[in-house]
Amino acid sequence: MRITCAITHIPLLKANDAKLALLDHLACEFMSLTQQYATLFCTTLEPDAYHDLLLESTLSQRWQRVAVQQAAGIAQSWRSNRQKDFEDYLETCEAYDQDELTELPIWREPHLPTLKNISIQANTNVALLQKSSDSSFDYWLRLSTLDKRKPLWLPINLALYHRQALTGKKVNKSVLLQRHEDGWWLILTYTEHVKVKSPKDAAIVGVDVGIASFITASDGKHYGSFHGQLVRKHQLDREKRRRKAKLRAALKKKGVEKLPSTRNLKLARHVKQEINRSVNLFFADHEGQQIALEKLSVATMRFKTRRMNAYLYAAQLAHLPKQLEWGAQKRGVRITWVKSAYSSQECSQCHHVSRANRPTQQTFCCEVCGHRAQADENAAVNIAARLGDKGLQQCASRAEIKLLLDHRHERWQQEKRLVVVQPPAQFTR
Secondary structure, three states: OEEEEEEEEEEOOOOOHHHHHHHHHHHHHHHHHHHHHHHHHHHOOOOOOOOOOOOOOOOOHHHHHHHHHHHHHHHHHHHHHHHHHHHHHHHHHHHHHOOOOOOOOOOOOOOOOOOOOEEEEEOOOOEEEEEOOOOOOOEEEEEOOOOOOOOEEEEEOOOHHHHHHOOOOOEOOOEEEEEEOOEEEEEEEEEEEOOOOOOOOOOEEEEEEOOOOOEEEOOOOEEOOOOOHHHHHHHHHHHHHHHHHHHHHHHHHOOOOOOOOOOOHHHHHHHHHHHHHHHHHHHHHOOOOEEEEEOOOOOOOOOOOHHHHHHHHHOOOOHHHHHHHHHHHHHOOOEEEEOOOOOOOEOOOOOOEOHHHOOEOOEEEOOOOOOEEEHHHHHHHHHHHHOOOHHHHOOOOHHHHHHHHHHHHHHHHHHHHOOOOOOOOOOOO
16 A cells, blocks of 8 residues: 655755745746636536647746646546535435425535645756755755746754654655645655554444534444533634624725635644544554444534534534544554445344434434443444445445345344244143
């Protein structure tokens, strides 16, 4: 298994102001052209990294080719996410047709990608990373500029933990340059080969992700939750966002163009740190096992109240499956995605599917066999059982999955009726 690892937080602070000013001017032209191609690939043309150059620009043909490649990647990701969200929307409509939902879902067309942050994915056509023969710097980054045959040389100085991370590694030729408020930063990558450690017949652990418990394993263990300190920070963040929203409305009414942002990246970082900590604890407790993970669609999740929708947004639920997948890849753990339809409503004992099996959010009680369990634990057991379930994998829609589970429930009832109860022994005098 091949994975790409990144070495981040490499500052370009050693370069003088004149060099950074040239880089700023180059980035402005590059991002403008990349935005135009990204919009074009999302609306009119199919994403093609090798498409002919269509737009005029002061950039060289090499830089224009890099802009086309970066825009094609952005557009392809946008189209893939839109297609996945639309398939989830159709699945949600199917659930509404089967009277599983009380409200008809509404399809919201995703916004076209807007490149707000300056980021340049430079390949060897325009950027070349060379080791420095001078001991004062580790690398020199050679960048092509708007002026022909006048490259820009940027000194790269690595920290101690950067050198330790790159020991024995071969740095990839492509580099990533990002512009933040405090200056320019460089990201290097290297490819690492990871051997899959968990065999195909390893023990299976199912994972259910949620808000009350970030990770619930099929063995009954819970990891992390959006409670306590995170909830208090979320409440304070909502109050600040309300005040900023009122301020934005007042300034907009007065004709102010540059409005204050209502985003709070600090809270998002805290939540992701808690998620990452929960993921690490989960893998530490399940070494040598393979993982069954549900295909979760957060884009189609909606609550009736704004408070619950804000709660869902702050919980960073979409980050959980990605972090679990990345954690499995870098540890060589086998991970498989399974279908999640009816996993929270299906009884893990008799396969009966009903919304009435969930009397409360955290309680599961089967109305047929009486099986009681914590709701997330019951869902995790169902997810673990679906790994290798060929009958369920062949189902193409929710209706087929529901029909299959109903058939299994009927078969369970028949097997229960066939159990012969022996009469008590007759005692003779």
